[in-house]
Amino acid sequence: MEAFVEMRRMLLSNASLFHRLNKIELKQLQADQKSEDIFKALEGDKLRSEKGIFYNEQVFDAYTLVSDIIRIAKSSIILLNNYVDDTV
Structure with missing residues (x-):
């Protein structure tokens, strides 16, 4: 019985720590999902510009x-x- 009482005290005294761990875990899951979306976009060619806006080093995409x-x-x-050059 004393062990359960001590466990309850420990859980209550560290409730904020457990709450913070839950928030960190949720943020990590969201980051994992975003990373997965990026990898899927890279594999599925979804990163191609639809409006014709390109940044440095994206010469092939512009071409x-x-x-x-x-x-x-x-x-x-x-x-x-x-x-205009010879490729046009």
């Missing part, structure tokens, strides 16, 4: 977007930028 635009053009393409 892929331009190639897709060229492929779906019905009759002509009008370039608004003066930059």
